[in-house]
Amino acid sequence: MLNSDAPLLSGDALRQRFLEIDTFLLAQQSIWREKPFTQLRLHWEADFPELAVWLRARSLADAEASHSVPTALPAPQPFTDWARQAEQLSSVGVFPHAALRARPARMQNGIALRKWQQIEAFAGAVQGGERQYFASAQQWLDWCAGKGHLGRYLAWPTAQLECLEFNSELVSSGQAISQKYLSQAVHTLCDVMSSASAAPLQRSDAVVALHACGDLHTHLLRQVCVQQTPALALVPCCYNRIQAEFYQPLSAAGHASALQLDRDDLALPLTATVTATLRERRLRDQSMAWRLAFDLGQRKWRAIDEYLPTPSLSAQWFNKPFEQWCLDLAALKHLVPLPKQNWLELEAQGWQRLAQVRNLELVRALFRRPLELWLVLDQALFLQEQGFSVAVGEFCATELTPRNLLLLAWRD
Template sequence: MAKEFTDAECDELADAPWALVEKASRHLPSLALYSQMVNLPELTPAPSDVMSAMLPESRATDMPGRKREQSGAFAAALKPLRQPILDWCCGKGYLSRTLAAQSGKPVEGYEWDQGLVTGGNRLATRFDDSVHIRCQNVMAQNLAMPVDTHGVALHACGDLHRQLLRRGVAAALPRLSLSPCCYHQTVDKVDGQTIERPYHTLSERTLAYNNRLMPDRDDLRLAVRETVTAPARVRKQTRILNQWRLGFDGLQRSLRNVDQYLPVPSRSPQRIQNGFPAFCRWAAEKKQLCLPERTDFDDWLAFGEKRYEEVRRYELIRHLFRRPLELWLVLDYAVFLEEQGYRVRLGHFCARSLTPRNLLLDAVRVCGIPPVRHSHL
């Protein structure tokens, strides 16, 4: 099926999941259930509510336009806001300042990057926002959690947003609201060395299920592998870099006489101006390989371009599993929160065109009532 797609169809289907499902369902009838699997309530606020929640442009200094819209949509979807707010991994405080203006409540932000902390506090002071950002490693074991506070996180990565869930329920925070991102960012330290560790689900119910998924890091990365909001220039750079990686992969297999993938460190798509030969020399140096002086780089570049066209067609089929996998991950979070005595809402807080990471998990602690079984999501 995928082999039959033209280049134009591949470009179109890469960002059109429903069109891809329609085409694939002709060969896989079970995909008729796809819409039921991924359908969620729309928690998207009215456009007028989003506009009123967004910081005015005159106050949105240094704030990217898309981030301003995302923060406004997220804030509007959380109304009403009744408690002081903790903005988890808040960066420069874009969401913090939006929530402070929207709610009239004080907002404290946790952020580990001192430069962002300084810049964010400077903006909050300049515009007289009720926001204070603290330099804080949220993964620290001695982290002190505030009480009677609404914990929020907009696109905190992997272990960071999972830490908010764990520490938030341990502190019995009255409300937790987050839009997760980058589920594959899962690391730990052993004897001071950073290592990747297997993914562990949060809820007891998921853990007790014998046939549960056991996603690895690559599976988790699949859940967020989309470029819906990337500019055309960035997409082109990414495509070229992927072609180069595949070209070098063919080259290194030939040099080592080993038909096995050799992971190469990530490289910014913006750093492609030096050309394919320079990329190969850089990658070879990273992997301690010696390139022959007469390496035919044009031939290996052509190999990479051809291989890319093959790979992108098979990748389209993998893309069918992106949203179901992400929902499985977030539903595990939701069940975990219910097990801890929270009533949970799960839905979309904005259109996919604004950000494909548009899921909102909103949990309110049910005071004085034993943990609820499992509410309807």
């Protein structure tokens, strides 16, 4: 779904929207910080019993149906008020797309359709509208490039391309592909976090990063300023992949905010699963239901009414019957021997709790997009402070990728 009516965010609107979202997130943090998966009862349920009862009565299928658009759920107040505010605060425009010259059809070989469509949309957005700067770039740099599909698309047919990537297999296969389409392409084995990324940033006239995680994109933002790169197009991803315990704001407004975001908070925008397959969803549901059942069990077995973190488990674990899975997990957590159990009943309780958890999580889900926009606006404001012109908007529909916020920055 694309929000085509709203304007792109730029100029003073960046700061204004950031402050509005900041106020909203701070005011409601006792709501969105609560995690139904680890807490049997949420504190806000006592304040809003009608909403809690309504959500707890819904089925797993109901929750699934509302997952992508929680703001549309006709739940009792104050849900609808929060939803309306979240929707208003998250509304951003869509970048106009340039009609680009068609690329050779075989360029798409070996690229998943969804990734190819993301690349087409990214390239169209970067070179559309008034942004002649990007349209005339002659030296593209692809940051955390993978095989460099995006950079290659942009540089084709005659511009120069440099790709930075630290997986040597991706570097060599990317180089082999680029040779077929570009006369001047270099795929460099490089840890972008090291000083080796400085020179490529200095010589490029436009750097692009599609789905660069946490520290990889915040480091890029700082480095384009230090190395005086003229233009940047960034689609951030995995905000929680950071070394620090908390998000380190970049802009003055971010520093002034009282909002402290730990890695768990930073994972909230990533909980939208619009691109998961049916099989992936089934496995996710089974894993969650069994873990919730285990949680109910361990509270009794340990006689401690507290969530006990469990490690991530490979898909093979879930081929076992529930009873064996529980016993193996209990052994991992040094809880064996266990008292006699009605395993069927415990598993059923896990599934029942899953339906409640997934419905209660719809409250948190309202805050996914405002939180994500807060992060991207902090980054946009930082670039603005450093003298860039900046625009923030969507570059493709969420169905193509839920990480569809694009930050464009260029020096006038």
